[in-house]
Amino acid sequence: MVSGAAIEIRNVTQAFRSAGADLPVLDDVSLSVSPGEFVVLVGPSGSGKSTLIRLLAGLDRPLFGTVSVDGQPVTGPDPSRALVFQDPTLLPWRTVRGNAALGPQARGAGRESRKRIDDALELVGLSDFADAWPAQLSGGMAQRAALARALVNDPSVLLLDEPLGRLDALTRRVLQGELLRLWRDKGFTAVLITHDVPEALLLADRVVILSPRPARIRETLTIDLPRPRDPASPEFVGLQAGILALLDEESVTTPDSLHDRSATG
Template identity: 65%
Template sequence: MVNADLLTAPPPAETPLPGVALDLRHISHEYRLKGEPLPVLDDVSLTAVPGEFVALLGPSGCGKSTLLRLVAGLEPPTAGELLVDDAPVTGPDPSRVVVFQDPTLYPWRTVWRNAALGLEARGLLRQQKHRVDEALAVVGLDGFASAFPHQLSGGMAQRAALARALVNEPRLLILDEPLGKLDSLTRIAMQGELVRLWQAKGFTTLLVTHDVEEALLLATRVVVFSPRPARIRAEIKVDLPYPRHRDDPKLVELRRDVLGLLGVGDATQ
């Protein structure tokens, strides 16, 4: 019998692609709302070493997803400096890939064609179409290449979104609540899948989640933010081996500490 409370993470079967080094220096950001400034991030400094898995936790609306957009290069920060491998982020790059809460698959394209979008947009599909097949195999969808999104379950659709990201061979995988809309059993399975992919591929990972337990199960470090405008309240190193168990006393203790930092105390999520 498979223990659903266990996240399996086999060792890498191939030489990992190195992840990036991430360096955020005094990042502040604001939006304009009816002509007035709306501060979202306030003097955020954060680093990640290549291959690290960092989870961001904080109250809803505090600015975590905004921070991901800045890292992805989708918009520039109002103030501060953002570096990837010591080079300033000036816009999007194929090496930095975002996976959102919604799979955002095109309904008129097959799973294979959805996964191929990045290569197609860059004019590389004809020469590197094998990467699409490889990515679908990695996420367990090689038997569904000709299926359409409406024929997939929620978990399978999210796997297709991951395959689309993996086709680009990301060095930084940016995850914005990618499991938030899945049912509990599918979410547990996908948590294990994310750990497996991260260990196998070696990319740096930045995850936004509202699930404290999920952050502690997946990440090597958890960063806790204050309410908006977000500042870093604490950074917690999760020094536990993989696979991790939900009932591990150390993890339970860390969960209690993080909930306290979030002002929830011992309340049940």
């Protein structure tokens, strides 16, 4: 069941003030995301990926252009658009359940949301650790707790800013599978940032490749490989090589064979 929201980014330009001058970050970026779609953003470091996520979350406003969700302009944060960072940012003086309850309690609905909190912890496999403290959790468990905190609001859009970037390879692979399961089960729209090209190909319906700053959308690839995807398959390896070539800053031209097309290898 798809319950996700449609995202529209139209002609967005963003710049920040630095040392008395404007530092351009995004340059006329436009992107449409369908309800329930899983879109992954990749690009060089500093290319504006996190800036774009912050605009979608409503933490910043664009200098020019518009950002809307289900036709409504994004003017600030909203529980329907949940954001998960690379760092779990758990409050150390709250238990796992207490951290998951932050959103409902902030809205004065802590008691009414008790079942939703327990359901979110069960979804991410932390029911047995509900009363544990953040210091007692592994990195993967802490990130699961951060996911529970986001999912308790039943978001229509889940924004993920490299949430698996600091995990070991095995834990990262397990949580990649968990993210896919949650996305399938809940039907939300997902937008993920990653520097890991294989991760992008494992998860995405579409991979959006940003240019170096000030970022423009350089390529958009629709990934038609069936799930679960095999990183050793010739199709997967070929797509990975093509994306890495596009991300190479020394590349001068864009291969026509990868331009705005469905990618099956």
